Amino acid sequence: KITVEAATGTPQLNQGTTGTSVTVDCGSGANISSNGDLSKPDGFLIFLPAGTYAQGFSFRITDTDGCRYEIETAQAVTVTAGVVTPLQSLPLTRYYGTANCYRADASAQTLSIDATPYYTFSRNYVHEGIRCTDASGVPAKAQIVWQQPENGASGSVIDAPAMEGATLKVPVTGTKGNAVVAVCKADGTILWSYHIWVSEAQDIACRFEEAGAYTMLDRNLGATSTTPKDRNAYGLFYQWGRKDPFARNLTATRPGGKPYESASSDLMKTEAATETTGTIAYATRNPQTRLLAAKEWYVGAGGNDLLWGGAKEGSVKTVYDPCPAGYRVPDARHFAEMKSTSSAECNANYGMLLAVNGEDTKSYFPTSGYLEANKHVTMYLEYRGYMWLNAGGATAENRFYFNNAGVNIKNEPHAKGMSVRCVKTEQ
DSSP states (O other): OEEEETTTTEEEEOTTOOOSOOOOOOTTOOOOSOTTOTTSOOOOOOOOOSEEETTOOEEEEEOTTSOEEEEEOSSOEEEOTTOOOOOOOOOOEEEESSOSEEEEOSSOEEEEEEOOEEEEOOTTOBOOOEEOSOGGGSOSEEEEEEEEEOTTOOSOSBOOOEEETTEEEEEEOSOOEEEEEEEEOTTOOEEEEEEEEESOOOEEEEEETTTEEEEEESSOTTOOOOOTTOGGGSOOBEETTOSSOBOOOTTOOOOOSTTOEEEOOTTOEEEEOOTTTSSHHHHHHOTTEEEEOSSOSOOSTTOOTTTTOOOTTOOOOBTTOOSBTTEEOOOGGGTTTOOOOOHHHHHHHTEEEEESSSSSOEEEEEOOBEEOTTSSEEESTTTOEEEEOSOOSTTSOOEEEEETTEEEEEOOOTTSEEBOOOEEOOO
16 A cells, blocks of 8 residues: 655555555545646546556546546556556546437427436547436536527426426426526536427438438427428527527528628627637536637637547537437538529528438428627528538538538538537437
């Protein structure tokens, strides 16, 4: 056993004793995160006799909320005398439940949402279903962040939510629209949030030569209509990589010309993306706040390229994916073979009826505009359509674009706010 004087870091090896574990009591807590900079991690220095530890090490960590996590090194660890051997830095992600969007039809009902604390050490943020092994991290209460009935409707979309153990209960009134509900600590700090989508969204079968057969929702995420030129068909806005939607101004007017700006929703807050605000933790605690930046809302080192699961080796649904359970943000292949319709049709419908399974099956894609990356305005409302894809990276093809001149797939800054059309997760 080794005794380490915490104040000085001085170790003392106690000869003649044996042991296979050590407990470090950090009192009120110690920062062991990298703070986004993997080259300068905080943490602990553990002194061990030189040699190869064939079974590696197991770590059991309890955070300041009482949640416990377990992780093992993936391989043997060799310790050389007088040499510091760094272990692999892992992104501990705590999340709540298994989806970030819950659908309901337009009937009075109560949604039951799993708000159990889970965690993952996955580098691409996948759902691993590992529960925190202490129940003290269960949210203490719930609150409405914002709600918005569809254009033309009145009243509330949901009534006051409440926690019942680790289950979030959300009363749905039957009014179509959208809401965001948060689960919180006792002091009101938001731990996680969920999008409640009241709409009769349906699946549509799609087929293209390269993409093969797949299933897509018949409307944008957050839309309550599929009728051309109906603003209820436009859906909500998302910043790339974030799980929470931003409300649309459903009464905004189509701009008559330059600078092609329309008023954005007053349900949305904005902050400049800084080292303090431009983090995953801040975005999670502030689901109503859009982070303004020239390109990236995420300021931390290493980028956020895998937040929505796009990767060369295959796409996955992540804990930050904004789609309902069983659906995810699409790949470029899902849109690559969609063909433009006529300019006249796009102008007349404020969008396109694109063929998704031969000429007989079409779906409405509205020219719903986008939120400017560094400004609180909606751009090109009813002139251009922008939809996120799941690919990350500064130059990745991460958006599907269409207007009366055609369609294409290119790159957009992650700080913009754009629509999402979910596809069904492949089994």
